[in-house]
Amino acid sequence: MDQIIAYLTFNGNCREAMEFYQECIGGELKLQTLKDVPKPKKFPDDMKDYVVQAILEKDGILLMGTDMVDKKLIRGNSISIFLGTSNEEQLQRYYQKLKKGSRSTYPLERTHWGNLFGGLVDKFGNEWLFHCKKNNN
Template identity: 50%
Template sequence: MAQLYSYLTFNGNCRQAMTFYQSCLGGELELQTIGQAPLSEPLPDNIKAYIVQATLRKDNLVLMATDMVANEGLNSGNSVSLLLNCQSEQELHHYYHQLAQQGQATQPLATNFWGAIFGSVTDQFGIRWLLNYDKG
């Protein structure tokens, strides 16, 4: 079966965002700059440092990102969130507090009607994270 990965688009701060996510979540981070891509020679040097593809991997987590913004520009919105389903209450609290650094805790961690501990954070890059731990 096909796998579904989260793929985020940034506007020049992909390296900063993905390094932050690695510091919060752990894992191995691979970054490929535009300058490392074929046919990058005629581009200005400042563009060559932008990230064409970043991949953060840890166990079953794969988060991908880029600085390659489409012609219409980058439009951040609230129609997409990343759900981080945690394996323990300790892991949930750790990720919640890490991701909230310089961001905003939008929903405090609390036990919900479905029996899970749940909360949400909008991180410093404007990405909305939903954090869940099913106690059952």
């Protein structure tokens, strides 16, 4: 199956962010740090706990991250993590948990076409969009 995956880059706090996302969304989190790679001695000691790759998986959700950046990291607003579900209650739970320490960009509310939609910038500076398609039962 082809897919597009949200891959986030951090400045040394990838573990903290991904553990927070796991608390909010659930799922299994796998982390590999620099001390876990072959020849870890070639990296400075203060970087040993940097995350080379983090993978958070739950059902159809896949979120990846890293601390490995080879240039100055600049947070922008051109990329968002889009979290869609068909369960409104689950979407409300995700939104409320990710809202801790965040800045709201769109309140979670029903749109004029009937879907539930909202957005926020989380405490790590990442933009999230939430969507639940209107149930036409």
